[in-house]
Amino acid sequence: xxxxxxxxxxxxxxxxxxVTFFLIYPTLVTIxxxxxxxxxxxxxxxxxxxxYNRAFNDQSVLIALRNNLLWIVLMxxxxxxxxxxxxxxxxxxxxxxxxxxxxxxxxxxxYTAASVIWRFVYAYRPPGFPQxxxxxxxxxxxxxxxxxxxxxxxxxxxxxxxxxxGLLLFLIGLTRGSWEAIRGWHEGxxxxxxxxxxxxxxxxxxxAYLAQGIGAAKPGSWTYLFIPxxxxxxxxxxxxxxxxxxALRDHLWGPxxxxxxxxxxLLRFILSQAGFQPEAWLINRPWANNLxxxxxxxxxxxxxxxxxxxxAYKGIPRELLDAARIDGANEWQVFWSITIPFMKPTIAVVxxxxxxxxxxxxxxxxxxxxxxxxxxxIANLMVKTMYQFFDFGRASAIAVILLLLIIPxxxxxxxxxxxxxxxx
Amino acid sequence: MIAKLLRTLERxxxxxxxxxxxxxxxxxxxxxxxxxxxxxxxxIHSGWWTVFAHPFNLTQYTIENYQKVLIxxxxxxxxxxxxxxxxxxxxxxxxxxxxxxxxxAWMKFRGRNLLFLxxxxxxxxxxxxxxxxxxxxxxKLHFSGTYWGLWLAHTGYGLPLLIYMLRNFMGGLPQExxxxxxxxxxxxxxxxxxxxxxxxxxxxAAMTIFQFLWVWNDLIVALIYVGGSPRVxxxxxxxxxxxxxxxxxxxxxxxxxxxxxxxxLIVFLSLQRYFVRGILAGSIKG
Numbered sequence: 141x142x143x144x145x146x147x148x149x150x151x152x153x154x155x156x157x158x159v160t161f162f163l164i165y166p167t168l169v170t171i172x173x174x175x176x177x178x179x180x181x182x183x184x185x186x187x188x189x190x191x192y193n194r195a196f197n198d199q200s201v202l203i204a205l206r207n208n209l210l211w212i213v214l215m216x217x218x219x220x221x222x223x224x225x226x227x228x229x230x231x232x233x234x235x236x237x238x239x240x241x242x243x244x245x246x247x248x249x250x251y252t253a254a255s256v257i258w259r260f261v262y263a264y265r266p267p268g269f270p271q272x273x274x275x276x277x278x279x280x281x282x283x284x285x286x287x288x289x290x291x292x293x294x295x296x297x298x299x300x301x302x303x304x305x306g307l308l309l310f311l312i313g314l315t316r317g318s319w320e321a322i323r324g325w326h327e328g329x330x331x332x333x334x335x336x337x338x339x340x341x342x343x344x345x346x347x348a349y350l351a352q353g354i355g356a357a358k359p360g361s362w363t364y365l366f367i368p369x370x371x372x373x374x375x376x377x378x379x380x381x382x383x384x385x386x387a388l389r390d391h392l393w394g395p396x397x398x399x400x401x402x403x404x405x406l407l408r409f410i411l412s413q414a415g416f417q418p419e420a421w422l423i424n425r426p427w428a429n430n431l432x433x434x435x436x437x438x439x440x441x442x443x444x445x446x447x448x449x450x451x452a453y454k455g456i457p458r459e460l461l462d463a464a465r466i467d468g469a470n471e472w473q474v475f476w477s478i479t480i481p482f483m484k485p486t487i488a489v490v491x492x493x494x495x496x497x498x499x500x501x502x503x504x505x506x507x508x509x510x511x512x513x514x515x516x517x518i519a520n521l522m523v524k525t526m527y528q529f530f531d532f533g534r535a536s537a538i539a540v541i542l543l544l545l546i547i548p549x550x551x552x553x554x555x556x557x558x559x560x561x562x563x564x
Numbered sequence: 565m566i567a568k569l570l571r572t573l574e575r576x577x578x579x580x581x582x583x584x585x586x587x588x589x590x591x592x593x594x595x596x597x598x599x600x601x602x603x604x605x606x607x608i609h610s611g612w613w614t615v616f617a618h619p620f621n622l623t624q625y626t627i628e629n630y631q632k633v634l635i636x637x638x639x640x641x642x643x644x645x646x647x648x649x650x651x652x653x654x655x656x657x658x659x660x661x662x663x664x665x666x667x668x669a670w671m672k673f674r675g676r677n678l679l680f681l682x683x684x685x686x687x688x689x690x691x692x693x694x695x696x697x698x699x700x701x702x703x704k705l706h707f708s709g710t711y712w713g714l715w716l717a718h719t720g721y722g723l724p725l726l727i728y729m730l731r732n733f734m735g736g737l738p739q740e741x742x743x744x745x746x747x748x749x750x751x752x753x754x755x756x757x758x759x760x761x762x763x764x765x766x767x768x769a770a771m772t773i774f775q776f777l778w779v780w781n782d783l784i785v786a787l788i789y790v791g792g793s794p795r796v797x798x799x800x801x802x803x804x805x806x807x808x809x810x811x812x813x814x815x816x817x818x819x820x821x822x823x824x825x826x827x828x829l830i831v832f833l834s835l836q837r838y839f840v841r842g843i844l845a846g847s848i849k850g
Contacts, residue, residue: 147752151667155660155723162720163686166694181700229582242586248832249825250781252800256821257592260814270610274595277611447840500690503783507804522692532696539692550688
């Protein structure tokens with residue numbers, strides 16, 4: 141391969157000069173300047189670690205760090221878990237591509253647009269006014285529904301009956317061992333206590349609803365406990381029951397259900413806080429508003445997780461799964477000892493990618509609350525310190541803190557990617 | 565026959581759950597779209613779902629919101645700004661990255677791998693690390709609030725990822741192609757333009773779409789470098805400012821948000837394959 145010496149620089153120089161100007165030089169300068177006090181936008185005096193000291197003694201930085209942690213834990217677990225569930229579910233139907241497009245769609249639009257969409261979902265009007273936000277309207281209407289006397293609640297009775305019938309069928313299936321997925325348990329494999337307790341809980345709920353539906357619930361009786369949340373719990377119960385049925389029927393269950401149950405429990409928790417009054421979702425601190433923001437993030441990023449996890453799921457050799465089933469492994473064991481280990485590298489990469497992204501989360505918070513009412517995050521705080529407080533020294537320090545938080549995950553991410561390449 | 569029916573019935577819950585999830589996922593966006601066509605008075609007095617009481621009663625829809633938002637709030641100008649910002653901020657970095665990627669893939673020189681590693685490492689640098697020093701220089705050059713300021717910034721922030729992805733693709737082209745080309749006396753420039761570029765079209769397309777959407781959907785870079793001048797503000801910035809001043813005027817916000825979504829949605833629906841590839845590749849960008 142012959143070429144004139146130095147020809148490569150003709151190809152590289154424009155890109156390298158621009159990258160140096162916009163990334164390398166500023167990164168170094170920001171680290172350097174984070175040790176200075178500023179006058180206007182230029183550094184003035186060397187102040188050592190003063191900017192960092194002030195940052196860590198500042199309430200807003202601590203709140204931002206707490207919220208970033210909340211984002212990491214909730215958004216990562218739910219987006220990855222739900223993405224996994226969807227990847228596996230969608231694999232079983234013929235319209236997989238369409239279903240995936242629907243979930244992936246939010247990745248195409250800007251966070252600004254997504255924020256407008258969800259601000260509208262969370263829109264709040266005072267009690268007594270018509271609610272125009274989806275969530276509050278749901279809440280208020282549920283309240284009205286519950287307030288009706290039982291005889292006027294045919295829908296509720298119907299739903300309760302449906303739930304009961306579904307559970308009955310499920311229990312019959314369980315006892316008769318007619319379903320391949322369950323048969324494993326009767327052949328001496330360990331019984332799944334999580335599953336049994338979920339089923340028992342659902343049965344209990346259904347009984348309560350049934351009792352309440354036909355008017356047996358009186359204040360003071362144990363079934364009355366369920367009344368304030370009845371329709372909602374019923375829906376969750378039904379949804380959970382259906383998912384359970386699907387999961388059992390289609391040889392997969394357990395882990396992917398957990399995030400779904402988690403969401404249901406979270407919503408249940410919020411509802412129990414809110415009663416049936418409309419809620420100012422973006423203002424009520426610190427749970428409702430942070431959760432509201434995180435849900436927006438989950439809505440955007442689940443599609444990303446799903447697509448990557450789906451590719452990994454399709455990479456599992458089917459013969460391996462079938463062989464394990466023939467050898468008598470039940471679906472729980474197949475999932476844990478084959479599916480998960482096979483997908484582990486991908487799950488790990490997706491998880492760290494989301495964590496890196498979440499640490500840098502900016503747009504959603506900036507547009508929806510601008511960090512007010514205790515919803516601050518590091519990336520937004522840096523911009524705010526710059527443009528609202530004009531404290532460029534502290535803003536530099538916060539940027540460096542952000543970089544330091546991200547670095548460990550980058551290292552992990554690169555290691556995982558390398559390991560994956562080595563396997564291939 | 566009955567067995568088949570039973571099997572279909574057994575799969576019922578699966579379909580139900582999937583359709584339910586898809587429905588829930590689309591619901592917020594559908595609400596936005598419907599609301600953007602409802603008159604202001606209706607939006608305040610009832611939820612958007614009430615249109616389904618009489619879905620074909622066309623008097624409950626209007627395009628007035630779009631007329632208002634396009635003219636009165638400057639969304640039309642922002643739409644044009646978004647185009648003016650995004651097109652050069654996509655073309656420039658993709659061209660520069662193609663050259664650099666070729667050099668990294670097929671030219672031999674000392675320190676090549678080290679230099680490449682450095683560039684790759686820059687992908688994940690949070691943009692917050694760069695704002696203040698760049699602003700200091702922009703202030704001296706009077707670059708803040710200009711298209712050039714935005715084009716160059718997006719080029720700088722986009723290049724590392726584009727170089728990385730294109731180099732990986734170009735590096736995967738078969739060695740023999742180059743050997744025979746160079747034996748025939750081809751220069752690097754000829755190999756690059758006649759051999760590598762045509763073969764790299766899929767990768768270049770995916771990365772062009774990625775960069776295009778990244779710039780189109782960007783808020784933070786515009787916020788920092790446009791500052792307060794609405795003259796060059798893109799859609800995202802104008803909408804986020806609208807929320808500040810018209811936070812509860814949903815007839816305006818929904819229409820504005822939908823206008824900003826049109827271009828990405830068209831790209832998504834028409835070029836889905838490249839689009840997904842690009843997004844997956846670019847997920848860790850700063």
